[in-house]
Amino acid sequence: MSNIGSYDERVKDFSWxxxxxxxxxxxxxxxxxxxxxxxxxCEQGKGSKVALHxxxxxxxxxxxxxxxxxxxxxxxxxxxxxxxxxxxxxVCLFLDRIPELYLGFLGILxxxxxxxxxxxxxxxxxxxxxxxxxxxxxxxxxxxxAPKVRKILDKLPHIRHIIIVDHDGxxxxxxxxxxxxxxxxxxxEHLDIHPTTAESPSVLHYTSGTTGMPKGVKHxxxxxxxxxxxxxxxxxxxxxxxxxxxxxxxxxxxxxYGIIAPFAIGVTQCVLDAGFSAEAWYKWIEKRRVxxxxxxxxxxxxxxxxxxxxIKKFDLSSLRHLASVxxxxxxxxxxxxxxxxxxxxYDTYWQTETGSIVISNYPGMEVRPGSMGKPFPGITGxxxxxxxNEPYTTHGKIGLVALKFDWPSRMRTYWNNEEAFQxxxxxxxxxxxxxxxxxKDGYFWFAGRxxxxxxxxxxxxxxxxxxxxxxxxxAVAESAVVSKPDPINLEVVKAFxxxxxxxxxxxxxxxxxxxxxxxxxxxLAMPQExxxxxxxxxxxxxxxxxxxxxxxxxxxxxxxxxxxxND
Amino acid sequence: MADELKDIVxxxxxKEYLEDDSEPLTYDTPLISGGIVDSFSMVSLKRFxxxxxxxxxxxxxxxxxxxDSVNKIAALVQRFAAKKG
Numbered sequence: 001m002s003n004i005g006s007y008d009e010r011v012k013d014f015s016w017x018x019x020x021x022x023x024x025x026x027x028x029x030x031x032x033x034x035x036x037x038x039x040x041x042c043e044q045g046k047g048s049k050v051a052l053h054x055x056x057x058x059x060x061x062x063x064x065x066x067x068x069x070x071x072x073x074x075x076x077x078x079x080x081x082x083x084x085x086x087x088x089x090x091v092c093l094f095l096d097r098i099p100e101l102y103l104g105f106l107g108i109l110x111x112x113x114x115x116x117x118x119x120x121x122x123x124x125x126x127x128x129x130x131x132x133x134x135x136x137x138x139x140x141x142x143x144x145x146a147p148k149v150r151k152i153l154d155k156l157p158h159i160r161h162i163i164i165v166d167h168d169g170x171x172x173x174x175x176x177x178x179x180x181x182x183x184x185x186x187x188x189e190h191l192d193i194h195p196t197t198a199e200s201p202s203v204l205h206y207t208s209g210t211t212g213m214p215k216g217v218k219h220x221x222x223x224x225x226x227x228x229x230x231x232x233x234x235x236x237x238x239x240x241x242x243x244x245x246x247x248x249x250x251x252x253x254x255x256x257y258g259i260i261a262p263f264a265i266g267v268t269q270c271v272l273d274a275g276f277s278a279e280a281w282y283k284w285i286e287k288r289r290v291x292x293x294x295x296x297x298x299x300x301x302x303x304x305x306x307x308x309x310x311i312k313k314f315d316l317s318s319l320r321h322l323a324s325v326x327x328x329x330x331x332x333x334x335x336x337x338x339x340x341x342x343x344x345x346y347d348t349y350w351q352t353e354t355g356s357i358v359i360s361n362y363p364g365m366e367v368r369p370g371s372m373g374k375p376f377p378g379i380t381g382x383x384x385x386x387x388x389n390e391p392y393t394t395h396g397k398i399g400l401v402a403l404k405f406d407w408p409s410r411m412r413t414y415w416n417n418e419e420a421f422q423x424x425x426x427x428x429x430x431x432x433x434x435x436x437x438x439x440k441d442g443y444f445w446f447a448g449r450x451x452x453x454x455x456x457x458x459x460x461x462x463x464x465x466x467x468x469x470x471x472x473x474x475a476v477a478e479s480a481v482v483s484k485p486d487p488i489n490l491e492v493v494k495a496f497x498x499x500x501x502x503x504x505x506x507x508x509x510x511x512x513x514x515x516x517x518x519x520x521x522x523x524l525a526m527p528q529e530x531x532x533x534x535x536x537x538x539x540x541x542x543x544x545x546x547x548x549x550x551x552x553x554x555x556x557x558x559x560x561x562x563x564x565x566n567d
Numbered sequence: 568m569a570d571e572l573k574d575i576v577x578x579x580x581x582k583e584y585l586e587d588d589s590e591p592l593t594y595d596t597p598l599i600s601g602g603i604v605d606s607f608s609m610v611s612l613k614r615f616x617x618x619x620x621x622x623x624x625x626x627x628x629x630x631x632x633x634x635d636s637v638n639k640i641a642a643l644v645q646r647f648a649a650k651k652g
Contacts, residue, residue, distance in 0.1 A: 057597060057600050057601045057602055058601075096602060121605060144586055144589050145586070147586045148586070273602070274600045274601070274602065275599040275600045275601065275602050275604075275605060275606070275631060276599070276606060276631055277599065277600055277631045277632055277635070279632070280600060302606075456607075457606075457607075507614075507618045508618060510614070511611060511614050511615055511618060514610075514611045514614065515583055515611055518607075518608060518611060523605050523607035523608040524607055526607060526608070526610070526611065528607070528610050
């Protein structure tokens with residue numbers, strides 16, 4: 001029997017108080033995610049249970065019990081306090097998936113500061129934009145990533161401390177840098193947990209927008225209520241699970257379901273800090289006896305590409321439940337997993353802004369391959385007519401995925417950008433930016449984005465951000481960035497570029513521009529293809545018509561071109 | 568040719584993918600599984616090899632395993648360079 005039991009029955013008599021009661025919380029109480037993920041589990045007598053089983057790419061392993069992660073989070077929290085960091089200040093985690101990332105996250109929350117995780121693959125420009133917007137006070141990083149911070153430090157007066165977690169003393173520390181070693185620090189048995197309340201800010205994740213720079217999505221400690229219950233019911237996480245969430249905590253999945261929910265439930269989770277390879281992943285499942293696996297369609301399609309023969313080399317019989325997130329899971333992938341793993345991947349749908357799963361397939365509910373599933377109990381979702389901004393009254397029409405914005409983990413605002421936050425609502429509905437249709441039984445079917453945002457391997461990339469960066473390359477006169485279909489990543493970034501006089505298109509220039517964007521923004525934002533063109537399609541008022549280029553890439557009808565500028 | 572090729576690849580990866588004070592690479596350092604080059608960055612590395620050696624590496628051959636070290640990349644390049652004749 002699954003945790004959710006009957007989806008239909010749960011919908012009938014749902015209340016978020018179910019989660020509040022299970023977590024022993026009532027309105028008005030202190031709620032601190034760091035405490036719930038560590039001290040509370042120890043108080044339940046599970047201090048010696050393994051919380052985190054970590055393995056690095058060199059094969060190095062580390063094991064932490066719940067008491068270990070309680071002590072580690074205390075120790076990091078005390079160190080941060082000792083530096084003068086206070087509640088409400090933003091502390092960035094700019095780390096690979098090493099234990100300090102997970103334990104540092106909890107330590108930051110314990111002192112009431114706001115955790116700001118950023119992908120360690122970000123280039124200096126991506127890093128600068130996000131640290132600058134958040135007015136971040138401290139950055140926790142590794143010596144290999146510190147040079148990127150140093151490069152932009154002069155432009156970031158708010159940063160008081162750069163904490164290097166693996167300083168070996170070979171190279172001297174530089175301006176504002178301080179060394180911290182979790183292994184060498186004296187464990188702190190008792191830390192005064194900051195008395196955060198339901199609406200105290202907890203996590204700041206950055207997400208790409210269609211126009212303008214990335215936006216900081218502000219979450220609060222009360223988000224735990226949604227994250228906990230969705231992990232119990234949608235992911236079916238149980239106390240005795242060995243859980244593997246493949247997401248990096250630079251992405252919201254990696255914090256909501258890679259740190260907060262599993263630790264608050266008290267499961268054993270596994271982290272493999274290594275790049276993708278089918279063999280390494282199957283070996284990891286076999287070695288750790290993973291029971292619940294939460295991954296992404298891109299990874300699943302890569303595993304499909306590696307073939308079915310390789311699976312026979314491994315014992316994957318420990319698996320009991322699989323789920324996927326990040327982009328629509330194609331029906332072929334669901335059918336494939338049923339065939340080769342003996343169970344389907346359950347697709348889940350949510351966003352950085354929603355903080356937790358909002359639409360999902362559930363154990364015990366019929367899986368319709370290719371469907372996003374149904375709204376989580378307590379969440380009202382619909383498909384809006386984009387003209388009338390009202391729910392369609394008949395099924396099957398494609399419109400905007402919209403939600404009543406009233407569940408615990410919803411974002412509270414965009415950091416320093418309330419105006420952008422307010423623009424996310426129409427007629428009382430939160431507009432996700434995705435399009436779908438509803439079938440007669442209430443299942444949602446994804447139909448694409450409603451804007452120009454590119455979803456590559458589950459990560460959102462803003463064309464505007466890439467175009468802005470492209471213009472900083474000396475050879476680029478103008479650019480237009482669109483998505484292009486990709487069999488593994490769903491979409492990848494493609495750039496159309498016109499060159500300044502004196503520059504000629506060549507393979508070397510193509511590669512140079514690719515690497516320029518990769519280093520400045522990130523590998524995800526790097527155009528996988530650059531097409532040099534003599535001019536870009538524009539309206540008569542001079543606005544670049546991305547939609548024409550997008551249609552060309554996707555083999556779609558170009559549509560109305562009446563506003564197109566004549567050559 | 569083999570050593571020269573390996574050095575070219577090693578120098579390119581060092582210059583393009585490593586920060587200034589990173590640990591030096593060897594021919595066997597795991598690049599993909601070691602997190603130095605991710606699957607998206609692999610595209611630009613593949614493009615470099617194709618430009619430099621005037622070869623075409625089919626996507627099906629450009630796997631994380633085939634790109635996981637300088638030694639493996641050199642073997643891949645040599646195979647396609649030989650096919651080219």
